[in-house]
Amino acid sequence: MSLKTNNICLTAYPKGLPTPEHFEMTTTDVSPAGDGEITVRNHWMSVDPYMRGRMSGIKTYIEPFQIGEPLEGGAIGEVTHSGHKDFKVGDWVMTMLGWREMFTANVEDMRKVMLQKVDPNMLPAQAYLGVAGMPGLTAYAGLYKVAEFQPGETVLVSGAAGAVGSTVCQLAKADGATVIGIAGTDAKCKWLVAHGCDSAINYKTAENAANMTKAIRNAAPGGIDVYFENVGGIMLEAALNNMKIFGRMAVCGMISAYNDEAPVPGPSNLVQIVGKSLKVQGFIVSNYSKYALEYFAKLGPLMAAGKLVQQETVLEGLDKAPEAFLRLFSGDKQGKMLVKIT
């Protein structure tokens, strides 16, 4: 039996904003699962901002992608062949072997990175790539463990309409917070106000840090206890201006900087970190996996009650994966960006 898969590979490490030319589709053979292996047909894959870091050719907390090799990322698929006693044909699994239609891989090797059975009858399969997966746990860990959010506090979220940000907003609201979201279109802001935000600011109409500072002040005259940072730049500067004494910032990402070709200066008001006794803490979700069960215990009732919903933008076909990824940076999507592979 001969199996074939299409894969998306990088043609070169992009400098600045990646373009479609940085990606190519390849076709390779897939051997059916041998001993200790499983073969998986992917149904869904995730694109996430952190992947940009792995496209720079530089080792950070994780290895860079290799030119000409299939990219990697969260994916949900179905087992089609099994050579391992823990998996049977028809099982659904979450792996980090996205950006391809099909693969065969060693179970123990995958377990070192990510291999988890999921139940598509309990939740829509793609939810495991969003609110019930890595972005959801990122939101939970950042809000509760890093920023030490306390019920009833005032929370500011940048990138609020994204997969992580929208989960932060809804979790905080469910715990009685006053929530202010920042997003890039009026449509996103409208969605946010309908889903957990007391108010939402369209940063494209605020234009600069001074206007952002005022817009946040209008939304939260008493100041901000917790800032959940996904964006950086003028968002960070405006947030600093509005933090309360002893405020905390969970720094999840700074998407505004990911495609900078030359260094772009940071905020001029970092000295407020001293005067306001702020804690500014970066984090990577993989260091918080021990809180997954705690998060899922919170997630279930909130989803059942309709207090935590996943908004999605879905592109169909593996060939659309580069476009899906690039739209993370243009902002041309709503909620969790997904690719439906088959």
Next chain:
Amino acid sequence: MSLKTNNICLTAYPKGLPTPEHFEMTTTDVSPAGDGEITVRNHWMSVDPYMRGRMSGIKTYIEPFQIGEPLEGGAIGEVTHSGHKDFKVGDWVMTMLGWREMFTANVEDMRKVMLQKVDPNMLPAQAYLGVAGMPGLTAYAGLYKVAEFQPGETVLVSGAAGAVGSTVCQLAKADGATVIGIAGTDAKCKWLVAHGCDSAINYKTAENAANMTKAIRNAAPGGIDVYFENVGGIMLEAALNNMKIFGRMAVCGMISAYNDEAPVPGPSNLVQIVGKSLKVQGFIVSNYSKYALEYFAKLGPLMAAGKLVQQETVLEGLDKAPEAFLRLFSGDKQGKMLVKIT
């Protein structure tokens, strides 16, 4: 009986670097202590970088100084008249009523801010303004409580030759750290290497963030666990480039920014806060006063063993106080800057 005191007052809120014209000496009457009051003759006063913030006319975590009123700050003096049962003539006290030769004040009012008996036989009186006072506790709290320093880690200190920085270096070294100090003259660097630092970098020869980054990397090829920040600007940028994953920064001050007339952009590499999971935390010593006894228990044996020494620059006469203060920013001093009043 008529008592007179000279005082140093602010003539205007400075924009940018203060000059001698921003200060004036006034002479006022002092009534001998009435009921509930004490009269104190100051012998020593402290000048500290944080005072610049109170000269801006803006309320931060503390009220601004008032134009035409005596400035305030740490001082050590002797009780000359007492109307309060807890104090007798000849007692030595530490108060926040510096920048004046003499004063009468209500004991309960002073206790709300700072009023503490000190023993000039146990330590030189001026040590209570340095290593055994607020700067010393600042060093201890920042290193152990904010940055969560663990014995044996690698510690980088900016403003290392100052009152706080030099204490941080010596405390860390006593706990087996590898310590790298950053200071502004070769003489300061030489003192640092003789007092706790494994190596010292003269930032004036490093010139820019790229050179500072290299100088730190040469001194600590394995990276930095703890950065004790007194300076900001290119020091912060270079420190970020050298932090280890899970590194911590105690942000005590950013003296490079205190006299900025216009906003100066911050470092371009803040995104490393995410990739390295850094904690960057500002603090104000007054929120750590509960650790004073714990610190003094550590301080005593270290001072007795000569492992923690206070380097001082002393100017004589209250009229020299403005000059002493301004030399904090020019860097023209070694160690703790003090004014001997009488």
